[in-house]
Amino acid sequence: MKKSPLQIARGKYAPKLPKALQAEVKVVLGEKTESVRDQEAIKELFPNTYGLPKLTFEVNEGVKEEQKPINVGVILSGGQAPGGHNVIAGIFDGVKKIHKDGKLYGFLMGPDGLVKHNYIELTDEIIDEYRNTGGFDIIGSGRTKLEETEQYDKGLEIIKKLAIDALVIIGGDDSNTNAAVLAEYYKSINAPVQVIGCPKTIDGDLKNEQIETSFGFDTATKVYSEVIGNIQRDCNSARKYWHFIKLMGRSASHIALECALQVQPNIAIVSEEVEAKNMSLDDVVTYIAEIVAKRAAKGENFGTVLIPEGLIEFVPAMKALIAELNDFLAHNEEEFKAVPSNEQREYIISKLSADNSKLYASLPATVARQLSLDRDPHGNVQVSLIETEKLLGEMVGTKLAQWKEEGKYVGKFSPLSHFFGYEGRCATPSNFDADYCYALGRTAACLISAGVTGYMSSVQNLTAPAEEWIAGGIPTTMMMNMERRHGEMKPVIQKALVELDGKPFQYFASKRQEWAENTCYIYPGPIQYFGTPELCDQPSETLKLEQSK
Numbered sequence: 080m081k082k083s084p085l086q087i088a089r090g091k092y093a094p095k096l097p098k099a100l101q102a103e104v105k106v107v108l109g110e111k112t113e114s115v116r117d118q119e120a121i122k123e124l125f126p127n128t129y130g131l132p133k134l135t136f137e138v139n140e141g142v143k144e145e146q147k148p149i150n151v152g153v154i155l156s157g158g159q160a161p162g163g164h165n166v167i168a169g170i171f172d173g174v175k176k177i178h179k180d181g182k183l184y185g186f187l188m189g190p191d192g193l194v195k196h197n198y199i200e201l202t203d204e205i206i207d208e209y210r211n212t213g214g215f216d217i218i219g220s221g222r223t224k225l226e227e228t229e230q231y232d233k234g235l236e237i238i239k240k241l242a243i244d245a246l247v248i249i250g251g252d253d254s255n256t257n258a259a260v261l262a263e264y265y266k267s268i269n270a271p272v273q274v275i276g277c278p279k280t281i282d283g284d285l286k287n288e289q290i291e292t293s294f295g296f297d298t299a300t301k302v303y304s305e306v307i308g309n310i311q312r313d314c315n316s317a318r319k320y321w322h323f324i325k326l327m328g329r330s331a332s333h334i335a336l337e338c339a340l341q342v343q344p345n346i347a348i349v350s351e352e353v354e355a356k357n358m359s360l361d362d363v364v365t366y367i368a369e370i371v372a373k374r375a376a377k378g379e380n381f382g383t384v385l386i387p388e389g390l391i392e393f394v395p396a397m398k399a400l401i402a403e404l405n406d407f408l409a410h411n412e413e414e415f416k417a418v419p420s421n422e423q424r425e426y427i428i429s430k431l432s433a434d435n436s437k438l439y440a441s442l443p444a445t446v447a448r449q450l451s452l453d454r455d456p457h458g459n460v461q462v463s464l465i466e467t468e469k470l471l472g473e474m475v476g477t478k479l480a481q482w483k484e485e486g487k488y489v490g491k492f493s494p495l496s497h498f499f500g501y502e503g504r505c506a507t508p509s510n511f512d513a514d515y516c517y518a519l520g521r522t523a524a525c526l527i528s529a530g531v532t533g534y535m536s537s538v539q540n541l542t543a544p545a546e547e548w549i550a551g552g553i554p555t556t557m558m559m560n561m562e563r564r565h566g567e568m569k570p571v572i573q574k575a576l577v578e579l580d581g582k583p584f585q586y587f588a589s590k591r592q593e594w595a596e597n598t599c600y601i602y603p604g605p606i607q608y609f610g611t612p613e614l615c616d617q618p619s620e621t622l623k624l625e626q627s628k
């Protein structure tokens with residue numbers, strides 16, 4: 080296959096490793112652990128894998144012990160995130176370091192591959208093609224959830240057939256929760272297979288005191304920030320558009336906040352703040368419109384607004400509207416479908432409760448339509464499809480027109496909308512993600528060699544140079560608590576939302592007024608892969624602020 084010069088150069092990049100992983104490792108056992116909350120309930124559900132100690136790997140100065148070959152199966156689960164191929168390369172090299180006859184099998188298209196026995200053996204040749212590349216295309220990914228005993232048993236058949244000693248599941252909070260349940264199940268039936276998790280997601284919401292960041296967040300936010308920076312420069316050149324930019328991230332606003340820290344936009348909305356302040360959609364629109372008017376008064380009829388993907392669900396009134404709509408349409412689907420499409424909006428307005436009906440009627444036609452038509456297989460609104468960037472642009476326009484009629488000066492307002500998400504998920508990993516992911520893979524191999532199960536691969540101290548990173552393993556049950564899911568209490572890894580008292584948000588909050596009124600844009604430019612550490616090896620602003628003293 081033809082390759083670009085950068086692809087060729089990148090293929091030769093040797094990821095930087097923590098000191099311990101450059102040598103033979105020894106396992107240092109930490110204290111026994113407890114889950115973050117609901118200890119009794121979690122302990123009862125995980126009798127075989129609860130309370131395990133944290134592990135750290137250190138340099139082993141002693142004689143290398145002969146080890147037997149190990150076979151490992153790997154699964155990529157959920158949305159793509161830059162660096163996944165390096166995790167796999169790290170596991171492969173780790174397995175071969177343990178013994179040259181060890182094998183790595185890749186289950187195809189996510190957890191489904193394990194259940195349906197679709198796999199390939201990953202060879203030197205295949206791995207070398209994918210080192211330091213973006214994407215998950217080496218084996219593909221999927222969103223099937225491993226939740227049923229039947230699936231675990233099906234998986235065990237192929238695990239036994241291939242003599243697999245350990246499974247590594249690379250995924251987000253849900254996939255790692257399922258990995259922990261799988262580890263517990265296999266242990267409870269004495270199945271001779273270990274299960275190790277690995278923290279992936281561009282959303283950045285799989286993090287806690289043990290996991291400093293999930294991989295992919297660094298690269299994805301750098302890609303978005305580059306493009307937002309380009310838009311800001313265009314915006315500051317033409318001085319005639321307001322750009323409404325929606326950023327992926329499902330629920331949490333980590334991506335939008337990180338991009339705001341990187342580019343200093345005029346406005347960035349943080350969903351968690353909207354919810355905490357119980358803001359209505361009108362409050363959000365008014366907040367933006369006021370800044371637009373203020374800038375217009377200075378002759379600046381342009382600007383940028385960053386909007387997190389999950390915003391709609393964090394506006395309490397919208398949440399209530401969506402819940403009533405979901406419920407109403409689930410019970411009246413046939414009747415609704417029989418209504419001619421040009422009358423459906425009025426039909427819904429006539430059926431909803433007073434407050435929700437008023438809110439629904441105030442929404443632009445396209446959004447109202449998305450709320451009633453675009454539903455997932457469970458009948459719920461597909462919030463990610465709602466074009467919040469257009470919705471806010473239109474609503475701000477309407478508000479400004481109102482103010483103009485009332486005699487207020489609002490200048491000229493021309494909104495443009497953008498959505499960035501898929502553009503960043505398969506980008507060539509930054510040095511940070513290339514190094515971090517390779518280290519996570521090598522650490523996973525060390526955990527397998529240590530014979531443990533129910534652990535997540537962890538690399539800490541990430542704002543220091545890679546040499547000083549600390550590799551180890553965290554018992555997954557340590558990150559769990561009980562939460563209501565689909566009407567039932569379930570053990571899950573806590574999802575990390577933006578903390579409003581955390582340093583990244585606090586820094587943003589202290590600067591946003593200045594960024595709103597003045598034009599303080601930063602243009603980060605493209606990710607640099609070759610050059611000085613200042614240029615190429617910088618972690619995210621979020622991580623730097625979180626770890627600042």
Ligand code: FBP
Nearest residue numbers: 157158251280281282327328329463
């Ligand atoms: P994960 O949580 O699986 O890592 O996926 C993250 C994400 O990219 C979200 O930001 C986005 O909302 C979602 O996946 C999109 O899902 P899909 O790839 O199925 O369209």
